[in-house]
Structures are given as C-alpha cells and as structure tokens.
Amino acid sequence: MSDRAAYFLRRILLIFPTFIGITFLTYLLTQFVPGGPVEQAMMQMRGFDGSGVATRSESISEEQREAIRAHFGFDKPFLIRYYDWLVVNKMGMTVDSYKYSNKTVWQLISERFPVSLTFGIAGFVLTYLICIPLGIAKALRNGSAFDLASSVAVFTGYAIPAFAFGMLLKTVFSGTSEHFFDIFPIGGFRSEFFEEMSFWEKVKDQFMHMFLPVMCYVIGNFAVLTLLMKNSLLEQISQDYVRTVVAKGGSMKRAVWKHALRNALIPIATGFGGVLSIMFAGSVLIERVFNIPGMGLLSLEAIVGRDYMVFMGTLALTSIVALLGRVLSDFCYVLIDPRISFNKG
Amino acid sequence: MKIRRPKFNPITQKRWKRFKALKRSYCSFWLLIGLYAFSLLADVLFNEKPLYVRYEGESYLPLFFYYPDDVFTDSGLVTRPDYKAINASERFAEGSGNFMVFAPYPYGPNESITAAQIDVDETVDIVIRRQQLVGNLELDESLSIRRSVASAAMFGVESDRDLRGVEASEQFAVSPGFESAVKGRLANESVLPAFSEKVELASGIVVELALSPYEPRSRPPRTVRVTLREEVNVSKREVLRYVDHEGEGRIERSSTLWSKLNDETRNLIEEKANERMTRRIQPISLDIEGKSYEVDFEKEDVFFPFRPTENHWMGLDSSGRDVFSRLIHAMRISMNFGILLVAASMLLGIAAGAVQGYYGGKVDLLGQRSIEIWEALPFLYVMILLGSVFGQSFGLLLVVYALFSWIGISYYIRGEFLKLRKQPFVEAATCLGLPSRKIILRHILPNSMVPVITFFPFSLVSAIGALSALDYLGFGLPAPTPSWGEMFAQAQEFSYAWWLVLFPFLALFLVGLLGVFIGEGVRSAFDPRANTHYES
Numbered sequence: 025m026s027d028r029a030a031y032f033l034r035r036i037l038l039i040f041p042t043f044i045g046i047t048f049l050t051y052l053l054t055q056f057v058p059g060g061p062v063e064q065a066m067m068q069m070r071g072f073d074g075s076g077v078a079t080r081s082e083s084i085s086e087e088q089r090e091a092i093r094a095h096f097g098f099d100k101p102f103l104i105r106y107y108d109w110l111v112v113n114k115m116g117m118t119v120d121s122y123k124y125s126n127k128t129v130w131q132l133i134s135e136r137f138p139v140s141l142t143f144g145i146a147g148f149v150l151t152y153l154i155c156i157p158l159g160i161a162k163a164l165r166n167g168s169a170f171d172l173a174s175s176v177a178v179f180t181g182y183a184i185p186a187f188a189f190g191m192l193l194k195t196v197f198s199g200t201s202e203h204f205f206d207i208f209p210i211g212g213f214r215s216e217f218f219e220e221m222s223f224w225e226k227v228k229d230q231f232m233h234m235f236l237p238v239m240c241y242v243i244g245n246f247a248v249l250t251l252l253m254k255n256s257l258l259e260q261i262s263q264d265y266v267r268t269v270v271a272k273g274g275s276m277k278r279a280v281w282k283h284a285l286r287n288a289l290i291p292i293a294t295g296f297g298g299v300l301s302i303m304f305a306g307s308v309l310i311e312r313v314f315n316i317p318g319m320g321l322l323s324l325e326a327i328v329g330r331d332y333m334v335f336m337g338t339l340a341l342t343s344i345v346a347l348l349g350r351v352l353s354d355f356c357y358v359l360i361d362p363r364i365s366f367n368k369g
Numbered sequence: 370m371k372i373r374r375p376k377f378n379p380i381t382q383k384r385w386k387r388f389k390a391l392k393r394s395y396c397s398f399w400l401l402i403g404l405y406a407f408s409l410l411a412d413v414l415f416n417e418k419p420l421y422v423r424y425e426g427e428s429y430l431p432l433f434f435y436y437p438d439d440v441f442t443d444s445g446l447v448t449r450p451d452y453k454a455i456n457a458s459e460r461f462a463e464g465s466g467n468f469m470v471f472a473p474y475p476y477g478p479n480e481s482i483t484a485a486q487i488d489v490d491e492t493v494d495i496v497i498r499r500q501q502l503v504g505n506l507e508l509d510e511s512l513s514i515r516r517s518v519a520s521a522a523m524f525g526v527e528s529d530r531d532l533r534g535v536e537a538s539e540q541f542a543v544s545p546g547f548e549s550a551v552k553g554r555l556a557n558e559s560v561l562p563a564f565s566e567k568v569e570l571a572s573g574i575v576v577e578l579a580l581s582p583y584e585p586r587s588r589p590p591r592t593v594r595v596t597l598r599e600e601v602n603v604s605k606r607e608v609l610r611y612v613d614h615e616g617e618g619r620i621e622r623s624s625t626l627w628s629k630l631n632d633e634t635r636n637l638i639e640e641k642a643n644e645r646m647t648r649r650i651q652p653i654s655l656d657i658e659g660k661s662y663e664v665d666f667e668k669e670d671v672f673f674p675f676r677p678t679e680n681h682w683m684g685l686d687s688s689g690r691d692v693f694s695r696l697i698h699a700m701r702i703s704m705n706f707g708i709l710l711v712a713a714s715m716l717l718g719i720a721a722g723a724v725q726g727y728y729g730g731k732v733d734l735l736g737q738r739s740i741e742i743w744e745a746l747p748f749l750y751v752m753i754l755l756g757s758v759f760g761q762s763f764g765l766l767l768v769v770y771a772l773f774s775w776i777g778i779s780y781y782i783r784g785e786f787l788k789l790r791k792q793p794f795v796e797a798a799t800c801l802g803l804p805s806r807k808i809i810l811r812h813i814l815p816n817s818m819v820p821v822i823t824f825f826p827f828s829l830v831s832a833i834g835a836l837s838a839l840d841y842l843g844f845g846l847p848a849p850t851p852s853w854g855e856m857f858a859q860a861q862e863f864s865y866a867w868w869l870v871l872f873p874f875l876a877l878f879l880v881g882l883l884g885v886f887i888g889e890g891v892r893s894a895f896d897p898r899a900n901t902h903y904e905s
Contacts, residue, residue, distance in 0.1 A: 038738070045742035050750070057754045179889075183881030184874075185834035187841060191857050191870045200864035210864070308749075309838055313861075324842070327750050335750070343745045 028358060032351065039347045046343050047115075047336070051106050054332045061122045061330065065092045096122075115340045119333045123326075129337040132322060137304065137341075139213050140311070140318035144303030146234055147241025151249060154242065156292065159253025163288075164280065166258060178247045186244035187309035193236045194313060208236050211315035237314045241307070249292070256291050260284040290360050297353030301346040305338075387894040394890020401883040408701035415694040417477035419452050419469040426466065476681065476691035478698040478851040483689065484671035487678060491613035493642045493668045497626055498606045500654065500661040502574075502599040507592040510555050512537045512548065515592050522661065523597055525572035541568040550580055557589035567600065575600040611642035611666075618643050629657055642666055674859065674866040684868035687859045692868060695851035696876055702850065703880070706767065707832040713771035714828070715821055718778030723809050725779070726786025733783070740776055748773045752844050761847040770835070778821060778828075785817030819895050826888035830881045837877060853877055 199206025306320035326335035504520030553560025562583035839845035840854025853873035
C-alpha cells in the first residue's frame with residue numbers, strides 16, 4: 025500500500041472516533057436541557073399546551089412520572105441510552121419525532137434534505153460560475169479600472185452578512201411593503217399548487233422561489249472565492265515557470281491559460297469538501313429568512329422545540345458529511361497536486 | 370518633567386506608514402473609531418431622561434442618579450419619575466427657575482412611546498366609490514317579473530313593487546339563450562347549467578344577468594331567480610380631503626360629485642369626517658342621482674411598528690421604541706461585544722495553537738482530534754442549553770461564543786509554530802537552555818503574530834455579524850437589549866415595516882465595510898512581500 029493510500033485510510037478510520045465523540049457529547053448535553061420531552065408530556069397532562077409556564081408538578085404522581093420517563097426511555101442508564109440511539113435505532117433514525125409523532129426522524133429528514141440540496145447546488149454552481157471568471161479577469165487586469173470597480177462588489181459581499189442581505193431583498197422585492205416592488209414570492213420552496221402546474225409553469229415557479237435565496241447563498245461566498253481565485257492566479261503568474269514559457273517564445277496568453285491557470289485552481293478545488301456540508305445542511309439563517317423547509321430550518325425547529333431525536337439525527341448526518349468533506353478536500357488537493365505529501369517530514 | 374514619547378520599533382513605524390498610505394483604510398480606521406466613540410456617548414445623546422434638572426433651586430442629574438417620583442411631584446411614590454410628563458406639567462412650569470435639559474435626541478432605547486405621542490397629519494381622506502348595485506328578480510314561465518328585490522334603482526323606478534308583473538322583454542333584450550335557460554330551469558332540465566350574460570337595461574345601466582347553477586329538484590320550480598349585478602368600474606374613485614384647521618375642519622378640493630350633493634349630505638359627511646379624527650367609523654352609503662356610492666373615511670392610525678416621522682427619524686419598532694436610538698445603542702453593544710469576543714478568542718486560539726505547534730507529535734494529534742470534535746459541536750444548542758440554565762446574558766454569550774470561535778486562529782498559530790520551531794534561532798534558544806515557556810512567549814510568539822493582527826478587523830466584522838444573526842434567531846442577548854438582529858426578527862413578523870430592515874442593514878453594512886477596508890490596509894501593511902522586490 026502506498027503511503028498516500030495508507031494516509032487516507034487512516035483519515036477515514038479516524039472519522040469514527042471523531043463522530044462518536046461529537047454525538048456522545050451532544051447526546052450528553054441533551055440530557056440536561058430543561059423543557060425536554062418528559063417535562064413537556066407532564067405539562068400536557070396538567071393541561072398546559074406547552075406554552076404555559078409551570079414549574080411545580082405536585083399534581084402528577086410518582087408512578088405517572090416514571091411511566092412517562094420509561095416511555096421516552098429515560099429510565100435506563102445514560103450509556104445504554106446512547107448505545108440504543110447509535111446502534112439499535114441506527115442513529116435515532118427509526119425513532120418517532122417527539123413533535124410530529126406520526127413521523128420517524130428519517131422520514132422528516134428525507135423530506136427536508138432534497139430542499140436544502142436544491143438550493144445548495146444552485147448556489148454552489150452559480151457562485152463558481154461567477155467567481156472563477158471574475159477572479160481570473162481581475163487577476164489579468166490587476167490594478168485596472170475594471171479591477172477597482174469590481175472590488176466594490178467584492179467588499180460589499182464581504183461586509184454584508186448573507187441573512188441581512190436576504191432580509192433586504194425580501195423587503196424590497198417580495199411586495200411586503202407598499203413602497204417597493206412585488207416581483208418574487210415571499211418565501212417557501214414552491215407554490216401550493218405546484219403539482220397541478222404545467223412544466224413551464226413549474227420551472228418558472230421554482231425559479232421565482234429560488235432566485236432571492238440563491239442570491240444570498242452566492243453573496244455569502246462571493247468575496248472569499250473571487251479574491252482566492254484572483255490572488256492564486258496572480259501568485260502563479262509571478263512564478264518562474266510562467267516567465268520561462270514566455271522566454272521560450274510562448275505567448276503570455278498561452279502561459280496563463282495553459283500553465284498558470286491549472287495551478288491556480290488548486291486552492292479553489294480544495295473548497296469542494298466544505299461545500300458538501302453546506303449543500304447538505306443548508307443554511308439555518310437563509311432558510312429562516314425565506315421560510316424554506318430545509319435541513320437548516322428543521323434543526324432550528326428541533327432545537328427550539330426540544331425535539332431531541334430529530335435534532336440528534338440532523339446533527340449526526342451533517343457531521344458525517346462534514347467529516348467526509350474534510351477528507352475529500354485533502355484528497356482533491358493530492359489529486360491535483362501530486363507533490364503534496366502528508367507524511368511527517 | 371520630561372514626557373518621553375513612546376518609540377515604536379522601526380518595523381512597526383514602517384507598517385504604520387504603509388497603512389497610512391492607503392487612504393481608504395486610513396480614513397475607515399478613524400471613521401470607525403469615531404463611530405464607536407459616538408456610540409459610547411449614546412447614553413448622553415440618545416436618552417429619554419433629562420441630562421440635568423433644576424427644580425426648586427436644586428440640581429439633579431437623573432442620568433447618573435436615581436430619584437424617586439416623590440422628589441418632583443410630592444406624590445409619595447418611590448417609582449421612576451416620568452420626566453417628560455413632569456416637564457410638561459403646570460406645577461413644574463410655574464415654579465420659577467425650574468427647567469430640564471434633555472438629550473439632543475430625547476428618546477431612549479427602551480422607552481415605549483404611546484400612540485398618542487406621535488404626530489400624524491390630522492387629515493381624513495374621504496373616499497367616494499361607486500357602489501355596485503346588486504339585486505334579484507324572480508321570473509315566471511311567461512318571463513314576467515314575479516318579485517323584485519333591491520333592483521328598483523337599476524331599472525330607474527321608485528320601488529321594487531313597481532316592477533311586479535312587468536315583462537322582462539320590456540326592460541331588456543331577452544336573448545334566446547336567456548330564454549331557454551330560464552325555461553329549462555322551470556322544466557327542471559339541465560339546459561345551460563351555468564348561465565350569465567351582459568345586457569343593457571332600458572334605464573341605460575349595463576348589468577350582468579346570472580342564473581344560479583342548475584341543480585335537479587324533486588319538483589320543477591315555479592319561478593327562477595335571476596341575479597343582476599351592475600357593471601361598475603370599482604377602481605374609479607374620488608378623494609376629498611378633510612383637514613383640521615385649528616380645531617375647525619374643512620373640506621379641501623371640490624369635485625364634481627361634491628357639487629352635486631345637497632347641504633344636508635355635505636353636513637353629514639363633514640360630521641362623519643370630524644368623528645373619524647378621534648375614532649374609526651363604518652363607511653356610509655349615499656345615493657346621488659339614483660346611483661349608489663360608498664363613502665369611506667380613511668385616516669392614518671398609529672400602530673406599532675410605525676414608519677419614520679419628523680421626531681422619530683427611523684421609525685418605531687413593534688413595542689413603540691425609537692429605532693434610531695436603539696440603533697446607536699446597539700452599535701455600542703455590538704462593538705463592545707465584538708472587541709471583547711475577538712480578544713478572548715485570540716487569547717484562547719494563541720494558547721491552544723502555540724501548545725500544539727510547539728510540542729507537535731502526540732500533543733498535536735490529540736489536540737487536532739479534540740478540536741475536530743469541539744468544532745462540530747452544535748454551538749446554537751449549547752447556547753440555548755446554558756441560556757436556559759443560567760439565563761441569557763451578555764457575559765454568558767461572550768464566554769460561550771469565545772469558547773467556540775478560537776479554532777480558526779489556533780490553526781494559523783499552530784502552523785506558524787510548526788514552521789518556526791525548527792528555525793535556527795529557536796534551536797539556539799533551546800541549546801542555551803531557555804525554558805519552553807520563555808521560548809514560546811519571547812521568541813516564537815512575536816514572530817507569529819502577523820496573522821493574528823491581520824485577522825483582527827475581519828474577525829471583528831464577523832463577530833458583529835454573528836451577534837446580529839444570533840439575535841435574529843432569538844438566541845442572542847436578553848430581551849430588551851437594543852440589537853440590530855432583533856430588529857430583523859421583528860421585521861420577520863411585521864414584514865411591511867421596511868424601516869426595521871433598511872436601517873439595521875445599513876448599520877451592519879457600514880460597520881462591515883469600514884472593517885473590511887481597515888483589514889485590507891492592515892494586511893497590506895503587514896505583507897512580508899512588501900519588503901521584497903521582484904522585477905516583472
């Protein structure tokens with residue numbers, strides 16, 4: 025086995041202890057949060073709908089309390105509960121949600137995750153389609169009027185938090201305020217009658233719903249990616265090998281497009297791993313702004329509603345994706361640049 | 370006594386010079402410092418409490434000290450006095466030499482302003498709309514009218530009774546479709562089950578005739594009901610304006626309709642408009658030349674959140690608190706939070722990165738794995754957990770956030786240390802027998818501070834952004850604390866309130882932009898390549 029293969033095997037095997045560490049700690053934390061399912065169930069028994077605040081619980085007998093605890097599995101020792109969650113219930117996926125009691129965690133997640141994926145992929149493709157050409161153009165015209173003018177956009181992208189930008193877009197373009205425009209729907213994934221629409225109506229409806237949120241996804245990564253591309257290409261252009269190409273009679277065009285660009289793309293490609301987790305996990309903030317029923321909103325709702333199992337499920341899946349993404353990043357790195365060695369030197 | 374000016378080392382001086390050379394960054398630097406200083410004075414500049422009170426020969430400073438209500442009103446109450454009400458009271462004004470000095474912008478961040486305190490135009494828009502006439506006719510088999518309900522006006526007759534027995538063909542051209550539809554229904558047969566058409570009545574009014582949808586009955590009906598709807602351009606309307614002129618109202622702008630009204634009706638409308646000044650009322654109906662009109666009285670009522678006004682430049686939020694005042698106070702809190710957070714996370718990050726990088730090997734590997742776990746922990750969740758146990762507060766948020774935000778910096782410091790520990794000067798120091806602590810702090814750390822410094826402005830910007838995001842989600846600072854994110858959260862609910870989005874957005878944008886410009890300048894000032902030259 026080559027050194028590199030051994031390295032990646034080790035990296036992949038290391039995912040397991042890390043994953044167990046993350047979920048164990050979080051599962052431990054869930055045990056201490058007040059207002060969990062046992063307390064909510066007791067409140068309901070005493071006639072509160074969950075919004076009422078009551079801290080005394082004399083009216084519930086000890087046996088009833090124990091019954092509720094047993095129902096949610098809280099009567100077992102912690103380690104056994106964690107083991108049950110991880111192995112018996114397959115990371116809690118087969119358990120019912122506390123809030124949507126007719127749905128298992130996996131059902132909820134598999135409903136939501138395609139939504140996040142749709143937005144994630146659209147945002148990712150658009151970001152790279154804009155940023156890479158723009159970064160190249162900025163590098164080739166470094167210091168020109170075009171470079172300075174487009175920098176304004178870059179700085180703006182850097183200075184604005186994506187969710188605040190989303191709030192502004194929503195206010196200006198969704199017709200919520202009579203002073204502005206009414207072009208896009210106020211939020212959501214699709215229209216209510218999406219199923220009954222013709223093909224082109226569906227395309228249009230999906231586009232209208234996705235336009236503003238995708239803009240937010242783009243602005244979130246726009247500045248970093250454009251500058252990364254620009255600086256990376258600038259650095260490559262100033263390298264000796266580019267000068268050699270020109271010295272040997274090759275045109276500058278050839279030197280840039282055939283030689284420098286390939287190397288300049290290395291740092292960009294390594295971002296793929298991080299993108300993976302954004303695609304899967306969605307963005308809590310953007311999904312909240314536009315009320316998009318994706319993974320981000322699901323985990324936020326689960327946190328707020330103390331729906332542990334759903335929350336643990338989203339956490340487990342997103343951390344697996346994130347950990348894999350990190351290994352993938354390094355893998356891309358090696359794939360593009362075979363010189364890189366991860367062995368101790 | 371001689372004051373010695375501090376002398377910075379030549380490299381620092383050079384860097385400062387380079388920073389100064391970048392105008393945009395240099396200006397941003399002072400502008401941000403200025404804004405921060407301005408926001409630190411928010412309590413003096415934006416406050417509902419007077420800065421100074423002179424009352425019965427005595428001086429009071431309500432901004433710094435608490436005075437019970439009793440002091441100014443002899444009411445015996447020990448509650449917080451309402452200074453604005455006291456200032457407006459006769460008793461206060463009568464006493465010679467009594468006065469209050471208010472802040473330049475006399476609205477505090479947590480002061481709830483009542484609807485009555487807000488000046489809106491004392492005008493009522495009188496909107497006169499044509500009202501659609503709707504009536505029913507019941508026709509028998511000879512197509513003559515058996516009964517008429519509310520249709521007289523459309524036919525231009527005095528009352529519905531006058532229409533009894535009249536044949537439909539006398540009033541409008543009966544189409545074959547209409548006839549067969551009516552006959553079909555009378556025969557209990559499904560002929561043209563949904564029928565409607567437009568006809569012009571003998572009176573000149575265009576109406577839509579509609580038959581109710583056909584439904585089979587057990588017995589054929591004796592009459593058929595026809596609904597008549599007048600064709601009216603509903604969007605056409607006339608607006609008169611009732612303005613309050615020193616207690617006496619008058620109608621502005623005359624119109625064609627107004628001139629057709631008799632004095633009695635005019636008086637009624639004026640009376641109603643006057644009534645609308647104080648309370649909401651139902652629209653009234655009018656008949657002008659046989660046509661029916663609806664008169665609505667529209668006035669801007671004060672509901673919170675309320676739009677920007679003359680006194681409240683950025684409007685009011687959903688609890689009636691002044692947005693401008695809250696915006697400035699929120700700036701102070703955000704900046705304080707950002708600076709403290711970045712400082713704390715840098716300390717943690719430097720410590721963790723230095724230990725990992727310097728010792729390397731097992732320490733490093735173990736550290737990296739722990740960081741990986743730590744990084745993946747759901748920050749929001751931990752925040753809520755601790756918040757619900759200890760109660761949300763500035764300090765708690767700061768501590769928890771710092772515990773989660775040092776990781777990025779630790780990576781850089783670790784990298785620098787890994788690189789530098791093999792350098793000859795470190796090995797020399799080790800050979801001389803210096804303790805690790807000294808090597809880390811004295812020799813390696815100063816050489817690895819560049820990423821820390823260049824990161825500072827960017828970290829500050831992202832810390833402020835993150836605070837507003839947390840506040841937006843409702844897991845940030847506790848409730849009445851002024852915050853930009855909380856304004857966004859309100860706008861989520863009251864989506865028409867553009868002022869709750871635009872102004873905090875601009876504030877975030879401004880601070881962010883200044884931070885980025887400064888960061889850009891710092892980066893170029895600290896750029897090691899700036900000292901080297903290569904020909905191109």
